[in-house]
Structures are given as C-alpha cells and as structure tokens.
Amino acid sequence: MIKMEQAVTNMDVNWWRGAVIYQIYPRSFQDSNGDGIGDLQGITARLPHIAALGADAIWISPFFTSPMQDFGYDVSDYCDVDPMFGQLADFDALMARAKELGLKVMIDLVLSHTAAAHPWFQESRKSRNNDKSDWYVWAEPKGDGGPPNNWLSIFGGSAWQWDARREQYYLHNFLTSQPDLNLHHEPVQQALLDVAQFWLKRGVNGFRLDTINFYFADKYLRDNPPLPKAMRNDTIAPGVNPYNHQLHLFDKNQPENLEFLKKFRDVLNPFGAAAVGEVGDAQRGLEIMAEYTSGGDKVQMCYPFEMLQPKRLTADFLIETFARMNAVAPDAWPCWSYSNHDTVRHITRWGLTDAGARAYIALLVCLRGSICIYQGEELGLPEAEIAFEDLQDPYGIEFWPEFKGRDGCRTPMVWAKDNASGGFSTGKPWLPVMAGHLGLAVAEQTGDPASMLAHYTRALALRKTHRALVDGAMTGLCAIGDAVMFQRSAGAETLVFAVNLGEASVELDLPEGVWTDIGMDFGGTAPLGHSLALAPWGYSLLRKGE
Template sequence: MSTALANTPDMAIDKDWWRGAVIYQIYPRSFQDSNGDGVGDLLGIVQRLPYIASLGVDAIWISPFFMSPMKDFGYDVSDYCDVDPMFGSLADFDAVVETAHRLGIRVMIDLVLSHTSDQHPWFVESRSNRDNDKANWYVWADPKPDGTPPNNWLSIFGGSGWQWDARREQYYLHNFLVSQPDLNFHEPAVQEALLDVARFWLNRGCDGFRLDTINFYIHDKELRDNPPLPKEKRNATIAPSVNPYNHQEHIYSKNQPENLDFLRKLRAVMEPYGAAAVGEVGDAQRGLEIMGQYTAGDDLMQMCYAFEFLAQDQPTASRIVEVMRQVDEVASEGWACWAFSNHDVTRHATRWNLPPAAQRMFATLIMCLRGSVCLYQGEELGLPEADVAFEDLQDPYGIEFWPEYKGRDGCRTPMVWEASNQNGGFSTAKPWLPVASEHLHMAAALQEEEPGALLHHYRKAIAFRHSHPALAVGSHDGMKADGDVVYFTRTEGQQTIFCAFNVSETPSDFDLPDGNWTIIGAELGSAHQSADGRLHFGPWQVCLALKT
C-alpha cells in the first residue's frame, strides 16, 4: 500500500492533546461547495477553516470522503485509500491537513471499518466463489435446511441482516444496507488490511480517527440467535418504535469481547504518531458500559461516545446525574466524548425544543463536563432541524421508514454562511439537499455582526474551557441535583471550579458550597450572588465559581 506523503512520526508531540479537546464535526457534503456542483468538498473545508479556527476548537472530524457509490453517503466505502471525485482528490486532503495544522487544528477522519460497499474490490472477489484469496474476508454462512437465513440477526435499516448471494449459494451479513456487507474480523488478513488503511492516513498527516460503529466489528463466530428485548427496554435513539432492530438484545451480532484485541492493535499503530481515536458506540442498552471497556487503560481507544445525550428527551437534572454517575461506575478508568447533536440525530435545538437561553446553557454545560466534546456543524448557529420534503429525501433510512421517521436529512442540510441568496452561500448551484429557508436568518455572517448571537456564546464557552484546566482535564467530585439544578465541582491541581446549571425555565435559589468562592464566567451569563449569600438562578441560568 503506497503512502505518498510519508511523515516521520514525531515522538515529542503531545499525545494527550485529545483529553478535554473540543472537536468540530464536518459533514463534508453539506459544509461548503467550492466548485459549483451542489455538493460540499475538501477544498470547501479549506476555504472555511479560518472560521473553524475562530471558534477555538482543537480538532475537526470529517465524515467520510472516500471512494463510494454513495448508497449511504460515504459510509459504504469502495476504496479506503482514495478520495471520491465528488469531494476532490488526495492533494485536496493534503491541503486540508496543511491548512488546518497551520491554524493549530488537528484533523480526524471517519474510518468505517466494520463494513464496506458491495462494490469494494475485496467483496467483488470474495463473492465470486468460495475458494478465492478473499473468500473468508466477509461474513458468509450457509442457509438453514429450509433455505432461510442462518439466524435471526436484523439490519439497522430494517429486515433481515442476511442477504442471499447466488454466486456462492450462501448468505452474507449486513448490519446496515444490503449494499454494505460486513467484514469478517475473525480473518487475520482482514485486520491487517484495515490496520494498513490506518497507516495510510496517518502517513498523510491525519491526527486521528472517528471510528464508525466501533462495537460492530466482530460477530459471534457460532452465529447464535439474539434474544428478544422486552418492550419496556426498547430505548434506541433512532426510530425506536418503527424499527424491528430495536426488538432484539444484540449480544451476538456485535459487542464481542474479541474486539478488544483488535482495538489494542489499532492503538499500537496510532501510538507512534500521537494520534487519537473516538469510537462511536452504537448500543442503546449497554453503550456506557462498552465505552468504559473500550477506553480503559493506555492500550485501547482514547475516547468513545455513546448516545445518552443524543436521546430524544431533553436531559433533566436528574437524568444528567444518572448518566454521569453511571459513567463513574462503569467507565471510571475511561474517557467519554460528549455530543448533543451529530449527523445521525435530530438537531438538539429542535429535539429538545430549546429556547435561545437553553441553547446557551447547554453549550456551557457540555464545556464543563468531564470528557472531551464533539460539536456538530451549525450547532454553534443554533440551527433547528430542517423539514425536508419526501421528494427531496436522500437518506435511505428516512425513505424506508417515512412518514413515521423522516430520516437524517433534516440535520444534514447545507451550512448557512450568508443570507444573500437561497443557497446560504453554500453553493452557486442547486444543493444536494435544499437549504432550509428558516436557516437563512441564522447565517454565520449575520451572527458575526450581532454581539449577542449564539455563535459568540459558543466561542466564549470554548475559550472559557481552554482557559481553565480544571474544566478541560480535571477530575470531578460526582454530580448532584437539587430540583432542576445540577451541580458539581471540577479540580485540577490547585484550581477548583464549582459548576451549577438550572436545567429548566423555572427560577431557582441555591447555596454555594462552604468555602471562599469567587463568581466567574460573567461573559457566559453566570448567576450573581445576592446579599444574603444565595444564588438566584433565572431560567436556564448557570453559575461558575472559582475556589479562592
């Protein structure tokens, strides 16, 4: 495998840069179109990197831009080591890395290792017969005597997780689309080929990876049936009621203990480069537990994120405490990466029906949590979910489950940079998804000119985190709730910061802990202490105090 721009690994770099980092997720199709074809691209990212740098983030995560037939918009890879012409070229990726590094931003890319496209040469060869060199590179199985699939495993996109292939007269496993066959990680050559993919991008200057569906890599070798999941436990984030996938407890189709061995190999590949990874744990019941397993110690992944704060319901004070206490129990040696929005879920401004003051509060809250942070493009503008008409839908998930579930296109519409035209400055051509008209008045250029805009609040919250080590990397004393107020302290060295958040529109009174405290964070709307020494919280207000 060639590496056109081999870089000498620098052992002196900060290998802990990821701890407490703020990572900005870019969905490249919808970020900036540089060539007027209606689709965002890598040079569009280069164009907008100064804006990203102005936010003060530490890194970007770029969703897939590899060669792909785009059945699942890049999450179906047909060549891991090349850029799809839709997004540009390898030289354009090099320009992203060079520009980002010059601006002090690290570059993480989205590696999709659990499956490929059915157009990947590996699968084309594997399905040709049962005797070729890659015959065992995918999960093949004979039918049951009655011709039905080998077990009851289901696809996330609906229906059986198995597809019949007449060439081999066998079924192949696909946890996602039929056109996304699962790789067989029980085959050592598969693991080594994927580690080579990681090496390829690290040698091009990539600083780390977001690992798609990290807990899906390995399946049960015996192909045992998944047990049913009781109805009261069906709490999946995406389409919980209409998708039969949520009717099973997926203890055999994913989440296998052998995955830890592969993750150690991947960490060993990344280590000389000072690279870091954040894994996406897709499991509604055991997400935090798996996060703890995958990030424990120095030989596994640095970070993982589960879906607790990507859930449908707005987190109450008691729910935030419940989640963070569970993290302390099952992932005390690990490191979480928190997100409220991403390319797979309804934007949280809409999902939680948040007024502007609540959006500010949650932006401040996430910057104070122990862990790292992922922000999703447009979140800093307060963009609501776009309402995409059925005839404009692109997402196969939404097309399959419409109208009960409209899919993920509503959070994937183009960024709005200016309000001067109907495309929001994203493209000179018709965009691949329509720009929501209600987004135009929230464009970045307009918010730049408005001192009280949410965009500036995000900048202030990120800067506040970076200027206080206790918030970025410190320990916490355990989270507590008093009514609608959630509170905790963060400590690093001699610095201790008390954090309290009114997670409601109802005013609350609260007392600072014993000791000498100085209220800080006035730029974030921190509550004032009254003459009686009490804190009086307005709706959605925060209080940040430094121990003196």
C-alpha cells in the first residue's frame, strides 16, 4: 500500500496560468513490453524528452480500466489502471519520476458517461427500482415506441438506445456502449467527486475534463431545434454527420452544470490542483468558456475549438476570436491548442510548410493563455494515412471514406528510425507507423539546431524566460493584411509580437517607443527603426526600451 499524498498548504496555486501542457496519448507514446500498445512504464521512460522540450505539465489521456471500444474514453473503473497500461504501482512510479523532473501531471477524467460494462450501469439496467436505477439518463419511449426526442449522437444516429430489461431508452451522446450518467442525481455527483479525490490523494496536479459541457442534459428532454444550413460547421463533428443539423440547446450546455463545477472546484482547491475543460460546441464555445471559468469558483481554464477547426487560423480570424472572447469573457483563461487526439494534425489540416509550422508555434507561445502541445507536434509530424483495413476508430469506420476518423493523428510516436515502428515498440504497433514519420524521429532531430524539435524547444524556452508571455496582459491586437501584431506586458516589461501568416511580405508600423529584438535566436526578424518588415511566415518578438 502506498502512502497517499496529502493536501498541502504551501503551493503555487497558479502554476497552471500560462503553463505549457504536453498531451500524451498513452496507447501511442511508448510501449515497454512489446505488445504493440503504449503503457505507463513507457511514458515514465520518455518523460525526460518532455522535460527537455520545456513543458511544465503533462496531460495523459485515459488509462483507466476499459473495454476499449472508444480506447479508454469508455471507463469501467475510474480508480484503477487497465492491465493494458500497467497497474497502479506503475502510475505511482510515473508520478514520482515526473516530480523529479519538475513536471506537473494532469489526467483525463471522463465524467459525462461510462462504459456500458461499468458496474454502475450493469446495476442500473437491471430494473427501474434498484439502488442505481437513476444513475443514468433513462426515458420512456414515445407512444409509437420511438425514442423520447430527436437528440443525435456525435458518432452518428440517434442518441438513444433501447434496453429490453427496463423497456426504456438510455441516452448516449457518443457510442451506444457509452451511456450518459444522470448528474441531476446527487449520488452520481458525489461518486464523481470521490473519483477526483482518489487521484488527487495519489498526487495528481489536475485534470483535463473531457466533454465538460455534456455533463447535464435537459431534465424535460425537449427536442433540439434545427440549425439553419448557413450556421452549420464541422468543428465538432464531420460535415457528413447529421449531428451538425441541430442547435444543441437541450442535450448539453445546461445551467445546472455551473453548480456542479463549483463543487468540483471545492475538491481541487485544498490540493492546489487545476482543471481544464474541453468545451465541445460549434456555436457557443467562447461563451461557455466564460461561464465555466468565471468568478474563480469553477474550473480554472477551458479550451474551446477555435484553433482546432478545419480552416487555417488567419490574422482576421484571430482578431475576431479575441474580440468575441474579450466581449464575453475578458477575465477567462483559455488553453489554446492546434492539435490533439481527436483532430487531423494541424500541419496537414492547414496545409502548412515547414516555415508555416514554425510561425504558428511562435504565435502560440506568445498568446495570452495556457497552451497544449500534442505528442509528435514538436517533430512536425503530418497526419498519417491509414488504410481502411487498418482502422481502429469506430468513428472513422462509421463515416469512411468521407471522414477517415481519428486514427491518423493517433499513430505511434517516432523515437528512432532503426525499426519499422520508429522505436515505439519491439512488436507490431496497434496502428501502423507512417514511413514518412521515421525521418522525423526524435533521435534524428536531436542535436540539430535547424530541426523542428530545436525550434519548439527554443520557443518554449523563450516563453518561460519572459513573464509577460506566461501570464501578462495582451493588448493592441491588430491585423495588417495577413499579419497580426499585439503587445504582452507584465510589471516593467512590455513586449510586442508580430507574425505574418501569409505568403506576401508585409511592413508594419511599430507602436510608439524604442523596440529591440529579443528573439533572433528563435528565428525572428529585427526591426528597422519604427517599422518591421516581415517576409512570408516571418515573425518578430521585441522588447520596449533600450
């Protein structure tokens, strides 16, 4: 039995502000036992890479006991490690190593739903009057036997599944094997808060909260209204999915969530822990972020999908996004990310050249907010092409070939090019390694000052060096053609950052003052007097004063 870490009083409770969080998808990070699937011991062995990169924290996608029908996002035991990934002792060893390296550890909690294999659901479906009969969202059929309303699943089709035992439908916003918990029921809330306590006592520094705005559904089960075609987009679901045809007023984003998030924050506070919520909403992401991070009594930060969308992030869209955010949530603390385990890698999604990829990370480290880096992003990995017969993702299998699923961004991390699995495993990887990835492996880039890995390392170091970039104010945001410019300031330090996100040169007039370059070793452009000439994909970071 390990000694649980206790809540502490002497801590940096704001460690999360401006933090660089490195996302690990455990199935694909490092395999330690040759079964072709990554595991906790593998993660522990590779933590020095993340520390050397300059990250402040890691976020580990789910490693809990699971039937793996959605690869861990279908949990059957919140308080244990799936044997595929190891055991609790392996997690404790990971925590100890991360602490030695100065890395905070955040884990992915999936609180909106469980696996159908979870004992809670197995009990709930037995009858309408057992101890857990109200722990999931059950509903009577319509008079004609159809589902209770028109809600749709993100994974396609109705969000309702018939259960013959209870002769009722249960709600599933994702796979039919992922029934939604009924958070209107107080015992469910308490059980989930107890889960958070379990991991906090084990030493974790916080949580990434999956689908945070899906926790509550409308208790009256009202139909969602249709969404006009002109307002539809494929930020949350692929365009071929009818999920995009509804305005999701009632199946998520319910006001009752605010009180639950306050309870969750009360659990976090004694441990100095933080939470970042995933806000999955195509229309109101920034507004929901404002609600969930306001007042200092809910979650500390959320990441909306503005920078995870299919269309390339442009200067004009950046201006629009921050204008909206400042209007609805001036004090909210966002967590920005270009790529993650659910989206096409941004180098491919946005069609970026090497120069473009370097410009975008320069922008990311200078934005106000915390940031997430997805494993392999620091190597410049493009999306992998996966043949249909190699697909694992049920989402891609359902909508192939118009939507190829999420496997292309989940292929194994490449550490070396000395075998077909890129140093990830001695066995056959669960997803194939793309041949084009091997030349981008960590070992190939290490020691090369011109590599993407070196560029990311310099970028993160630059952010850490300047407090203004970590948690300073951001003002004066403006766009000139395809270029964007803004100031960051904290204490006596004022910086100006400019980046050209286009393929034509741009000349900018600098704000009043004397500006000196501080980022030339990062690849930036020096000013010429009171103006700044930026070549395509050029950028510059300047300090005010002599």
